[in-house]
Amino acid sequence: MEVTKIENVTRVFKIGQVETPALRGVSFSIEDGEFTALVGPSGSGKTTLLQLIGCLDQPTSGQVFVKGQDVSRLTRNQRADMRRGTIGFVFQFFALIPTLTAYENIEMPLLLDSHTHQERRERVMYLLEAVGLADRAHHRPDQLSGGEQQRVAVARALAPNPVLILADEPTANLDTANGAQVMEIMTRLNEETGVTFVFATHDPRVIKYARRVITLRDGLIVENNSAGKKG
Amino acid sequence: MIQLYKMAWRDLGRNRRRTFFSMLALAFGVALLLFMASFIAGEMRGSLQTSIKLQSGHLQVRAASYDEDKTSLAWEDLVENPDALAAQIASRSDVQVATPRLYATGIVVARDTSTGVRVMGIDPASAASAPFRDGMVGGDYLAADDRGGLLMGQTLANKLRLASGDTVRLLVNTSNGDVDQQDFVIRGIYSTGTPGYDENTIFLPLSKAQTIARAENHASAIFILLKDQDQVESVAAVLQGPAYQVKTYLELNPLLVEFEQYANAMMYVFYLIVLGITATVIVNTLIMSVFERTREIGILSAMGMRGGRIMAMFFAESSLLAVGGIVMGMVLGSLVSAYVQRYGFFVGDFGITGILVGERIYTYLTLNDIVALSIVAFIVTLLGALYPAWLAAKMEPVEALHGGK
Ligand SMILES: Nc1ncnc2c1ncn2[C@@H]1O[C@H](COP(=O)(O)OP(=O)(O)OP(=O)(O)O)[C@@H](O)[C@H]1O
Numbered sequence: 001m002e003v004t005k006i007e008n009v010t011r012v013f014k015i016g017q018v019e020t021p022a023l024r025g026v027s028f029s030i031e032d033g034e035f036t037a038l039v040g041p042s043g044s045g046k047t048t049l050l051q052l053i054g055c056l057d058q059p060t061s062g063q064v065f066v067k068g069q070d071v072s073r074l075t076r077n078q079r080a081d082m083r084r085g086t087i088g089f090v091f092q093f094f095a096l097i098p099t100l101t102a103y104e105n106i107e108m109p110l111l112l113d114s115h116t117h118q119e120r121r122e123r124v125m126y127l128l129e130a131v132g133l134a135d136r137a138h139h140r141p142d143q144l145s146g147g148e149q150q151r152v153a154v155a156r157a158l159a160p161n162p163v164l165i166l167a168d169e170p171t172a173n174l175d176t177a178n179g180a181q182v183m184e185i186m187t188r189l190n191e192e193t194g195v196t197f198v199f200a201t202h203d204p205r206v207i208k209y210a211r212r213v214i215t216l217r218d219g220l221i222v223e224n225n226s227a228g229k230k231g
Numbered sequence: 232m233i234q235l236y237k238m239a240w241r242d243l244g245r246n247r248r249r250t251f252f253s254m255l256a257l258a259f260g261v262a263l264l265l266f267m268a269s270f271i272a273g274e275m276r277g278s279l280q281t282s283i284k285l286q287s288g289h290l291q292v293r294a295a296s297y298d299e300d301k302t303s304l305a306w307e308d309l310v311e312n313p314d315a316l317a318a319q320i321a322s323r324s325d326v327q328v329a330t331p332r333l334y335a336t337g338i339v340v341a342r343d344t345s346t347g348v349r350v351m352g353i354d355p356a357s358a359a360s361a362p363f364r365d366g367m368v369g370g371d372y373l374a375a376d377d378r379g380g381l382l383m384g385q386t387l388a389n390k391l392r393l394a395s396g397d398t399v400r401l402l403v404n405t406s407n408g409d410v411d412q413q414d415f416v417i418r419g420i421y422s423t424g425t426p427g428y429d430e431n432t433i434f435l436p437l438s439k440a441q442t443i444a445r446a447e448n449h450a451s452a453i454f455i456l457l458k459d460q461d462q463v464e465s466v467a468a469v470l471q472g473p474a475y476q477v478k479t480y481l482e483l484n485p486l487l488v489e490f491e492q493y494a495n496a497m498m499y500v501f502y503l504i505v506l507g508i509t510a511t512v513i514v515n516t517l518i519m520s521v522f523e524r525t526r527e528i529g530i531l532s533a534m535g536m537r538g539g540r541i542m543a544m545f546f547a548e549s550s551l552l553a554v555g556g557i558v559m560g561m562v563l564g565s566l567v568s569a570y571v572q573r574y575g576f577f578v579g580d581f582g583i584t585g586i587l588v589g590e591r592i593y594t595y596l597t598l599n600d601i602v603a604l605s606i607v608a609f610i611v612t613l614l615g616a617l618y619p620a621w622l623a624a625k626m627e628p629v630e631a632l633h634g635g636k
């Protein structure tokens with residue numbers, strides 16, 4: 001079953017008179033349970049592509065499908081509804097709400113849908129456990145290390161049981177050890193829960209975790225293979 | 232919902248000083264308005280009580296044809312045998328005092344200046360005359376059988392540079408349309424603390440006033456004070472008879488009643504002006520807060536939070552600011568009002584034609600004003616939050632995520 005499918009997608013950014021084609025006709029699909037890296041040099045369009053798949057942005061032309069639904073021409077609220085509970089994000093910066101504790105950050109997406117207090121509690125505790133931060137539940141982001149913050153972000157992305165997690169250079173701001181830890185947690189969660197991961201990176205140490213690698217250059221796919229590490 | 236408030240609360244806590252000063256701005260506005268409202272309420276109440284005490288009473292019984300505006304002295308416009316009627320009314324258990332009074336117009340001539348006055352014939356011994364007797368500041372009070380003395384208000388005496396013991400000429404319009412005149416000794420000087428009243432009211436004993444105005448055994452009105460002001464309508468109904476008109480203090484002070492309505496309407500205009508200003512402070516705080524939290528808004532949006540909910544978050548924040556500011560303002564305003572309610576606020580001779588204003592105004596805080604002001608302040612503050620909340624809600628998640636990177 002396809003989690004997402006991209007057909008002939010272009011995305012042109014326009015600033016004044018200057019047009020920057022970030023994607024110039026990209027097609028591929030991602031199956032349920034994949035653990036796929038999006039690689040390519042800086043400016044090749046990785047972030048742009050993740051934003052399109054994640055319904056944060058809309059293509060200039062072409063179509064984006066998520067769970068079989070065309071999401072290329074949705075209103076803002078429809079896109080928000082599409083994301084909610086379906087797509088999780090992990091960003092390069094540790095995107096936590098600074099006023100909320102680790103526990104509350106992970107709980108946040110659950111509050112956007114109807115879950116009982118009990119359900120939320122169990123889910124958050126399970127995820128804290130899964131990312132090895134059960135003892136940090138009531139720490140604020142500024143009381144956590146970068147690696148810990150990013151693990152909280154991964155847990156939060158997973159909280160509402162999404163089908164797809166999009167991670168944009170999740171290890172770029174981490175040292176090798178912490179980066180490896182985050183990647184290992186993501187790999188394990190992918191294997192245990194079957195949730196699909198797509199992550200952008202240009203770090204070879206991260207690429208090696210991927211089972212499939214899609215390479216972009218100048219807004220085009222130049223390589224699309226499953227030659228990476230086998231699951 | 233609770234989560235929204237939890238987040239809003241913590242966000243306010245992030246920048247405590249800014250939060251405090253935003254609340255303080257609202258608090259000052261609210262305190263100022265509360266004080267103004269209590270000042271107006273106090274002044275209105277004070278003016279009404281002063282008027283009741285000095286001039287209108289709670290009720291007046293007059294001849295059916297009496298026209299107040301003309302200060303008519305024609306016998307058919309007056310109450311005949313007023314002492315008997317007053318005694319009869321005074322015997323009622325709900326009446327505190329009832330006394331006949333005669334109103335005439337006249338002119339005081341002293342040396343080479345003259346000034347128009349209202350001549351009031353009173354029963355000096357009546358309890359209703361207590362404000363004048365207690366307000367004596369010089370000379371002696373009137374005796375009922377005094378035929379050659381009058382009481383003059385302090386404001387007028389000062390203006391004419393007269394003192395007790397001096398002699399003035401008094402010209403009085405009479406019931407047959409003539410003018411009679413006589414020299415009087417200023418027996419004493421009184422002050423009611425209401426300069427506008429003291430400046431133009433001259434007292435004579437009722438019988439002397441009747442004689443000079445050619446209105447023997449007649450009075451313009453029976454002046455009545457009740458034990459309980461709230462019973463005025465029921466007592467008025469009982470006293471009503473074919474030969475008489477019975478006027479309540481509300482009918483006798485139409486200007487005051489009208490002015491109060493006008494002042495209350497004006498207060499709402501002031502509410503909007505002052506709160507509009509304080510709201511800009513809060514709007515400013517919220518706008519800063521929106522821009523500082525651009526990225527957070529992006530994160531929440533990426534999670535699938537709809538624009539409406541993001542707006543609600545900022546409304547939650549501004550409602551907390553509003554509640555904090557309003558509570559602070561109420562405390563501050565109530566303290567100031569309570570102080571002035573007790574000790575008064577000196578305004579001097581601050582006259583509004585037709586309304587008796589004392590030299591000191593005492594504020595009067597009503598629950599009504601407190602509730603109305605709180606509601607208006609809350610609504611105005613939330614309306615102010617509309618713009619920042621909308622700014623936050625319309626942010627594109629992609630741009631918001633880039634923001635503050
Ligand atoms: N919001 C934007 N406005 C204008 N141009 C943009 C915008 N976002 C991206 N671009 C341009 O689109 C192209 C692709 O950018 P994108 O961020 O997708 O690259 P990337 O592969 O993620 O690069 P990096 O590895 O540096 O993150 C770049 O030339 C970039 O300058």
Ligand SMILES: [Mg+2]
Binds near residue numbers: 168
């Ligand atoms: Mg990028």
